[in-house]
Amino acid sequence: MQLYSDKAYSSPYWNEYLETMPRQQLDQLHLRRLQKLIKYAYENIPMYGDLYDKAGVKPEDIKTLDDFAEKIPLIDKPDLVKYQSYDPPFGGTIVKDSEDYLTFYFQTSGTTGTPLKEIGYYRDMLSTGWVFKWWAHGIRPKDVFYFAFPFGTFMAFWCAYYDAVALGSQVITAGGLNTEQRVKQIQELKPTVLVATPTYAMRIAEVAREMGVDPAQTSIKYITSAGEQGYVVQTIRDAAEKAWGAKAIDLYGLSDLWGSTSWHCPSNADRMHLTESIAYGLVLDDNGNVMPDGGKGEFILTNYATVMPLIKYRTHDVVEWHKEACDCGRTWLWLRDGVLGRTDQMVTIKGTNVYPTAIQGIIGNIDGLSEHLEIHFDSGEGGDSVSVKVEAEPDIATDKYDALKEKLSEDLRYRIGVGMKMEILPPKSLPRYELKAKRVFDHREKKK
Numbered sequence: 001m002q003l004y005s006d007k008a009y010s011s012p013y014w015n016e017y018l019e020t021m022p023r024q025q026l027d028q029l030h031l032r033r034l035q036k037l038i039k040y041a042y043e044n045i046p047m048y049g050d051l052y053d054k055a056g057v058k059p060e061d062i063k064t065l066d067d068f069a070e071k072i073p074l075i076d077k078p079d080l081v082k083y084q085s086y087d088p089p090f091g092g093t094i095v096k097d098s099e100d101y102l103t104f105y106f107q108t109s110g111t112t113g114t115p116l117k118e119i120g121y122y123r124d125m126l127s128t129g130w131v132f133k134w135w136a137h138g139i140r141p142k143d144v145f146y147f148a149f150p151f152g153t154f155m156a157f158w159c160a161y162y163d164a165v166a167l168g169s170q171v172i173t174a175g176g177l178n179t180e181q182r183v184k185q186i187q188e189l190k191p192t193v194l195v196a197t198p199t200y201a202m203r204i205a206e207v208a209r210e211m212g213v214d215p216a217q218t219s220i221k222y223i224t225s226a227g228e229q230g231y232v233v234q235t236i237r238d239a240a241e242k243a244w245g246a247k248a249i250d251l252y253g254l255s256d257l258w259g260s261t262s263w264h265c266p267s268n269a270d271r272m273h274l275t276e277s278i279a280y281g282l283v284l285d286d287n288g289n290v291m292p293d294g295g296k297g298e299f300i301l302t303n304y305a306t307v308m309p310l311i312k313y314r315t316h317d318v319v320e321w322h323k324e325a326c327d328c329g330r331t332w333l334w335l336r337d338g339v340l341g342r343t344d345q346m347v348t349i350k351g352t353n354v355y356p357t358a359i360q361g362i363i364g365n366i367d368g369l370s371e372h373l374e375i376h377f378d379s380g381e382g383g384d385s386v387s388v389k390v391e392a393e394p395d396i397a398t399d400k401y402d403a404l405k406e407k408l409s410e411d412l413r414y415r416i417g418v419g420m421k422m423e424i425l426p427p428k429s430l431p432r433y434e435l436k437a438k439r440v441f442d443h444r445e446k447k448k
């Protein structure tokens with residue numbers, strides 16, 4: 001007995017019509033949806049009415065996608081926090097009189113310390129961004145999902161949970177169990193898909209080995225992640241796939257933008273496709289101009305949400321975008337190597353732009369160094385500087401640390417072009433995290 005037809009089961013697409021829609025037709029669809037969304041937001045969401053009046057733009061001025069890119073103002077997290085503060089809790093950021101549609105509540109930290117309050121309708125949560133990805137990689141309703149997260153406020157895995165239900169799979173909730181208990185449960189219930197952040201998936205593997213269990217011999221066939229730099233980066237993917245003997249599939253999204261996710265292409269492991277059925281993406285340079293195909297800049301997203309849509313929202317993530325159709329058959333735009341860095345985490349040292357992700361990639365390529373690392377930015381009289389702390393792998397003798405340090409120092413200087421301070425530490429020197437690992441620490445004085 002199966003949930004869908006044989007034809008559907010063998011298709012590589014969850015929704016072939018949408019995923020393979022020719023670019024021109026897809027852009028026409030986006031234009032129609034954006035025009036409707038802008039009119040709806042302008043008339044019903046006080047923040048947009050105010051912002052668009054100030055910018056001197058009316059919904060009817062948006063006749064093309066170029067108009068949308070040029071005339072509609074960008075919004076940023078502090079704007080949302082500000083408009084929420086006028087009339088808490090949600091203030092002018094949601095559709096007026098929409099109480100019947102306020103279903104799921106989350107919050108994320110704001111830059112000023114005031115959290116951004118996020119509210120959405122259940123259909124926004126059930127955007128199936130994860131299902132497109134899972135289906136593309138061969139996961140079907142007969143698969144069994146294991147959710148190794150504490151069901152806290154990490155929105156990505158709540159979306160994943162509802163999407164696994166939407167897919168029709170069995171879901172196992174590990175909830176409040178500790179890591180050892182989770183390993184035992186994986187052995188007992190034999191799930192095939194592990195949902196965990198990349199850091200925590202490696203932690204479970206580490207604990208399993210300490211218990212005498214080889215994670216590569218368990219029932220897990222896929223590990224699927226979100227929340228931090230992940231499996232689109234080859235070194236992180238290779239480490240996870242080796243540890244679990246499973247396929248590692250990545251997803252990138254912002255909890256601020258319900259379900260507007262980009263996910264791992266099944267044919268090209270360095271590509272992430274934006275789920276264009278639920279979001280519209282642009283890549284802009286520092287002056288707000290649209291970057292050409294293949295260009296790098298800040299990813300600007302719009303989600304087609306019901307009560308709290310975000311229109312031209314700044315992600316502060318730097319990406320390289322491509323709009324030519326992918327050889328997996330999808331026309332949805334793709335990002336090479338996922339997120340390349342943060343616009344607010346870039347450090348310029350002697351004229352060279354340095355992103356933490358680039359440093360991480362280089363560390364991951366050196367045998368003997370583990371994925372446990374910290375990158376610190378400081379400012380001093382000579383300008384900004386970077387220092388790096390990395391744990392060696394457990395089987396590396398301490399008298400080899402100097403050689404590792406020299407190798408890392410050389411590689412960083414050669415690949416990035418600047419010198420950095422670094423320390424090689426014994427295993428377990430740095431803190432471990434259950435959800436998102438904190439790897440980047442910015443101690444620079446905030447510029448006014």
Ligand SMILES: [Zn+2]
Pocket residue numbers: 265266267268271273326327328329330334
């Ligand atoms: Zn593709």
